[in-house]
Amino acid sequence: MNAREMNTNALLDARKVAATPRGVGVMCSIYADRARNAELWDVEGRRYIDFGAGIAVLNTGHRHPRVVEAMRAQLDRFTHTAYQIVPYGSYVELAERINALTPGSHAKKTAFFTTGAEAVENAIKIARAATGRPGVIALTGAFHGRSYMGMSLTGKVAPYKIGFGPFPASIYHVPAPIALHGVSTDDSLAAIDALFKADIEPRQVAAIIVEPVQGEGGFHMMPADFMRALRRLCDEHGILLIADEVQTGFGRTGRWFAMQHYDVLPDLMALAKSLAGGMPLSAVCGRAELMDAPAPGGLGGTYAGNPMAVAAAHAVLDVIEDERLCERANVLGERLKAMLGAVRATQPRIAEVRGPGAMVAVEFRDPATRAPDAAFAKAVQQRALAEGLLLLSCGVHGNAIRFLFPLTVEDAVFEEGLAILNRALQG
Known part of the structure; x- marks a missing residue:
């Protein structure tokens, strides 16, 4: 043969x-x-x-020449050091670019990871470290990854949760406001209020995590009045608003980020997929004081911010802008x-x-x-x-x-x- x-x-x-x-x-x-x-x-x-583009990973297409060339140039220099051991300037420069591109003029910082699930996990870690609280609220129909925290946050049982329980504690779900499914913004907000009365007091909630447009859940865009209400609710109770832009980011919705369709700002953003044109790279970008809450060593990973992926991401950002x-x-x-x-x-x-x-x-x-x-x-x-x-x-x-x-x-x-x-x- x-x-x-x-x-x-x-x-x-x-x-x-x-x-x-x-x-x-x-x-x-x-x-x-x-x-x-x-x-x-x-x-x-x-x-x-x-x-399908690798599930929203290839906004710049398969093997864009500029992405390939950027990776080839990095390959000739070095492929890995572990950023936590020997850092490199391209990581810092990419963080600066992400800080400038994401919505809001406030001081921001960015840390890089490998997968979307890692970005979500680390956003939750940062939120808990910054607030000293355990609780997290997510929406039905949401997808936040296949890790244990990701599964727990995900609002869809089959196929993601079957046979894998028990899941991390202090995670709560409320219905997503989807008109086609008969759920209004008021219904979702009433569910949060009921949660505060029956399950967890708001002073124990670290964050509310939301996809501005649900990905796996069916491409349902969250209503503007719901996003404003979440922002008010978070501000009232000292809760952080996390935008999961893993699937929505980097031009997919007609803006750099889906949160730019709204007149409210998130405290933290989880980014991945099309960030690096097919290379494994994710990020958490957020308010500087929140991002600094974890102690040194609390964030990172062996491959987090790999130089090959970072080089690809720089090229991706150039292509999105130039084209x-x-x-x-x-x-x-x-x-x-x-x-x-x-x-x-x-x-x-x-x-x-x-x-x-x-x-x-x-x-x-x-x-x-x-x-x-x-x-x-x-x-x-x-x-x-x-x-x-x-x-x-x-x-x-x-x-x-x-x-x-x-x-x-x-x-x-x-x-x-x-x-x-x-x-x-x-x-």
């Missing part, structure tokens, strides 16, 4: 089943060989249009929503099209019962994949398709993807 025969999708899939655990869920049975911008080719040479990808996100998002709106006129299973910028989702419900229709979402995903378009699902019920194409996607490739999507929605 030659090397190419060893690399068929079917043979690799059989080897995967034998060598890796089922707990690592895999959407596709195709195996990547190479990729460029918004296109990917499998080991058998078939081309796919990538509207005006925030503006591009709005243009592409409007094209997609216009197409989905036209299909909705004849496809009764489409319950809602939503999302800011290029963070767009389409939700499906049974037209007779209005029950979530996860089967139709899966069918759309499979029909699209058969025609060479990669799509991701989301939502507590798995009944939505989310769109996370690179913001650098060429117009012709984008239109080709929309044509495939249009056909997949007709079934």
